Amino acid sequence: MTAAAHRGSASRLLGAGDKGLPADAAGLTVAEFLARKPSLTDLWTPLLVIDDGALDDNIAFLAGWVAERGLELMPHGKTTMAPQLWWRQLDAGATGITVATPSQLRVAVDAGIPAVMLANQLVQPDAIRWTAAAVAAGTRVWSWVDDVAGIDAIEHALGDSAAQPLEVLVDVGRPGGRTGARSLEAAVAVARRAAASPAVRLAGVTGYEGAVAHGRDAEALASARAYVDELLAVHQALTPLYDGRDVLVSAGGSAYPDVVGAAFAAAGPTRREAPRNAPAVRGVGVGTVGGDRTRFVLRSGAYLVHDHGYYRQNSPFDGAGLRPAARGLARVVSRLDASTAIVDAGKRDFPFDEGLPEPLYAIGAAGERMPLPGGVTTKLSDQHGFVRIAGDSPLGVGDLVVFGLSHPCTMFDKWRLVPVVDTLDDPLNAIVTDLVETRF
Structure with a gap:
């Protein structure tokens, strides 16, 4: 399916509820x-x-920027909730779409999006079972976990009925932040639990640097970079727990894609360096960062239309x-x-x-x-x-x-x-x- 083929609204009848139309x-x-x-x-x-021209230019720019660095883009679909635009992003090279809620996931699956990241923890039993059915039907879905309770919820909802494990990414946070395991040790504990569960597959790590950094001053940029280094350190520590299939390392909103992209590119396909100050965890060996099985994924979504305000001030790509x-x-x-x-x-x-x-x-x-x-x-x-x-x-x-x-x-x-x-x-x-x- 392509953007041209996915014109779900072409046959839609227009009416008085469609504001702005004559x-x-x-x-x-x-x-x-x-x-x-x-x-x-x-x-x-x-x-x-x-x-339309600006939309095309923005899509092409970030697609090229990501590809040049050997990275992937799964743009956040919550920005527009418009499958027509999601398919334009996929046609330009995006490898999936990110969503925030199970209801948004349903929209993506209904639109035929083949790969979807749910940037949240699945906890409602019905939503867990629906997601498992969507996976069994062919959609690849990654959800986030930051607590063993999230894995417990999936196990309790699915029991022995799952056709295949749900893929999960360990969400890495900071004390006082939003979601995310609060320390390396906590993240490893969640990962160990996931690796031992028959209901889920440990498929990588994820997080959001925008929850710990604000603005474009030196302090904010340093905070964003330090957070990405922590994320990479968790990924490195989890290497022995991975099962040999592809794993994702994901971050990158629309305010710090340059920071995330630079750190990911350094750790990824071209330079396989360990993150700075990467600690070891007792009982878990330290593996290399990168490798053929590791996919480094950005999730920027607001770049699609950019703006005259917040992102004009905070995006590194404004005017460039x-x-x-x-x-x-x-x-x-x-x-x-x-x-x-x-x-x-x-x-x-x-x-x-x-x-x-x-x-x-x-x-x-x-x-x-x-x-x-x-x-x-x-x-x-x-x-x-x-x-x-x-x-x-x-x-x-x-x-x-x-x-x-x-x-x-x-x-x-x-x-x-x-x-x-x-x-x-x-x-x-x-x-x-x-x-x-x-x-x-």
Whole structure:
């Protein structure tokens, strides 16, 4: 299956619940609507819109960057929850998709994704049994464990009924962090338990450096690197417990892929060095890091659309491979106060948890582009945005405001269908080329 083949929304009927689409789209299928080559200006505001060219460029950039280092990419699918986009990532070389919950795993399996990492511990009996059935039917699934209780839960749910063991990765954390075994000794204890269990297969180690480091200053970068070294040390200590088949070492969100990629590349196919200060654990020998059976996997997900806020500030690839692919569009519905314009987009339309939308420019009734010097979004309510502007700005009721958005992970969940256009350089002449269906 390919992205072109997986057009699950092509036959979907459009209706009044698909916000942003014009009224005359109701009753059409997605394919019929797109066949009309609708203009972006045919759509109603508020809107979330994706630039197809930027999307392609971002996908190609990270795929190439990972491949050059002999690494793999299983991008986090929770960012978009859009199988159409997941398949574009797979077609570009991603070896799987990462999800966060059993429900998201169901979406991935339903979409035919062949390899899925569940970045969480399976604990609900029904979800465990469903996952085992999906594995037996041919989907490869890795889940995380950070406690022997997680392995107990799998054993109790499956009993002797599992057709094959579930593959698990030992989640490595830090005291006071999120999930993850809190020490090397604790991680080894979980791994020993997994290696001895008939219900699971010990398949590697994993973790998330973004839970222990924040920002791009020297201290944050050092903390992220130290964490990856700890992860590699756990992997090295577990080598004698592996069964000779492939194992995964996985980390790497969208803020520190350079840090993780450098450490993985040094430990992986080209240079098989041990991590710095790798300790030994009594009763477990120290093996080499890397080897033909070890697959080093990054999970960056937000790179797909990048942004104008959080990742513009924190990604090492901003302006050097990645560019924002998403915009928010809203119209001015009130300007009763000289220094404030009220637009028709709010918390139910645009992300706001890692920075408010940034007004980039406006387009007037005659199609003229208007700069918005000093324009700032000061507040979002449910359905309205408050934009501070210069008192003498010509911005008026009905004018279109184009926003840069921050944090892709809370961008797509507000939309059932997201329009994709051929360009966002010229919104007035942009053509809608696709509607991406989300499955939140």
